[in-house]
Amino acid sequence: MSGAVLETSNLTVAYAQPDGSEAVVVSRFDVTLTPGEVVALAGESGCGKSTAALSSLGYKIPASRTLSGQSLLEGVDLLHLPTEQLRRLWGRKAAYLPQDAAGSLNPARRIGDQIGEALHHHFGVTGAESTERQMALLDDVGLRRPQELLSRYPHQFSGGQQQRLAIALALACEPTVLVLDEPTTGLDVTTQAQISKLLRRLVDDRNLAMLYVSHDLAMLSGIADKLIVMYAGEVIESGVFRQVGYSPMHPYTSALLDAVPDPAGGRHPQGIPGSPPASVPTDSCGFAPRCRYAVDACTRESVALAEVDDRRVRCIRAVELRGALRRAPNNGTSTTSELFSGDTLLELRELSCYYRNKAGSVKVVDSVALTVERGEIVGVVGESGSGKSTLLRAIAGLHSQVSGSVVFRSEQQPVRARQRSRTALSGIQLVFQNPHSSLNPRHTVLETITRPARLGGMVKRGGERDLARQLLESVRLPSALLDRYPGALSGGQKQRVAIARAFSTNPALLLCDEITSALDVSVQAAILDLVTQLATEHGTAVIFVSHDLAVVRAICARGLVMQHGVVREEGTLDGLFENPKDPYTRELIAAIPAPPGSESG
Secondary structure, eight states, rough: OOOSSEEEEEEEEEETTTTEEEEEEEEEEEEOTTTTTTEEEOOTTTSSHHHHHHHHHHHHOEHHHHHHHEEETTTEEGGGHHHHHHHHHHHTTTTESSSSSHHSSTSOOHHHHHHHHHEEEEEEEEHHHEEEEEEHHHHHOOOSSSSHHHHSSSSSOOOHHHHHHHHHHHHHTTSEEEEEEOOOOOOOOHHHHHHHHHHHHHHHHHOOOOEEESSSSHHTTTTEEEOOOOOOOEEEEEEEEHHHHSSSHHHHHHHHTTTTTOOOOOSSSOSSSSSSSSSSSSSSTTGGGGGGTGGGGGSSSSOOOEETEEEEEOOTHHHHTTTSSSSOOOOSSOOSSSOOOOEEEEEEEEEEEEEEEOOOOOOOEEEEEEEEEETOOOEEEOTTSSSSHHHHHHHHHOOSEEEEEEEEEEEESSSSGGOHHHHHHHEEEEOOOOHHHSSSSTTHHHHHHHHHHHHOSSSOOOHHHHHHHHHHTTTOOOGGGGGGGGGGHHHHHHHHHHHHHHHOOOSEEEEEEETTTTHHHHHHHHHHHHHOOOHHHHHHHEEEEOOOOOHHHHHHHEEEEEEEEEEEEEEEOOOHHHHHOSSSHHHHHHHSSSTTTTTTO
């Protein structure tokens, strides 16, 4: 394409396996990036998106090997350059922004020093000129009072501010190509909307060529010009975003759209059964085992990427299915929790939480009053820093600086968990946001799941494996995972194991703290369905914390909106969406990206 700054073609990448073999994880990947244009790369976790994006920049991922292809950056093939030459191009010509903004910033160095180092390395700029450029960069990414911020360390910024700092660092040397890997995953919806708007402005103002990796099609619809959908290491559909995203021709693209929560409430997210294969299949369509449109021919030979009308698509039934792959029809049933009456399980009475700092005590949760009934699923929403997670920790007895009361099963609970009865401890279980850090890497799945029940005296010696099998089955995981360690599990599998662990004590109350924020949309839909199903089957009440009102609306009948530790509004989810009273609630709703082709899109 004329004017392209990065042209990657026929890129094939494999990873070394423990047995000495190689597994092909990206096959014949193509992408063309043009100044002023955003190309979105979408798909589930494990589909090869990040590997394709990083490899296209010439980066050698540990244990990976590039088997074929070329990637031309302004005519220079990055795939065949030595590392020293690549380092001269990285940052100066092409920049990469990882998912974890905090991880891309050095925690031991001030922000000004980090940006200044990049400017000195590539341009030789120092002194006052460097400081002036640093302040201009921070101002360009929307950070006020940049002169004050340059002397701060990364931990002194919020998550959204850290993401803006990471963008400023990536743009410091004025690259022509910017590759972003899930840059807004885990951020609250208002911050996500701000970052997406900022990136679109930077592309337009600086004439950047951008490759934007994400699983979130709703968010991508507001920023991307073109869309590439990957599955099992292959491009399965690509074209102009509004054509591919609004009128998909591949069943997998359609299934991804069906997995996105619709803020209009017209339908509920639907997970995709099964999971992507570990390597690129060579003798069949990789999506066939999960596809409701598959026919015998799909399982007998690989499928080529073909030009069909206005796009490229890898499906033998593409023409036949065109126009039929709209969002799946709503069957009229609801996964939303029904309200249970007359059986109060939890009551919070003027609950406040505090943190101590050098200046004294700071109130972070202010006089929350809440009643939760048996079997009810209650949503708590708000931006980062609104006090949602602290509220859950106080209910679970994990936050010590508390005033007010937590009444569980008609008994006021001590502030600290270690002072509570065994019955209360087993009756309230907390599932944390990050399953990677909440699971002990030295414990097998079997040990992880059964430990709470064993400590609570709820399982006899010798009965652990049977209990673990039942719990894994309840969260739709195979018993073959029992003897594996967390490092051998995907993010979605780890979160399911964490949920299984929580249900091992048959809790009356489950506290879910942003448990889907880092998961792809298909796994998120499956987790939402799973929580609803388990709550219904066990009569378990759930407090579901999330920054995403669309996610909360998918499973909750009632919700609280929190800001700066204060409950700003409370009511049914339908009422909050259709007639929000508080300006902050309206702001949250306005920030939710609508999926392409949805009732709210």
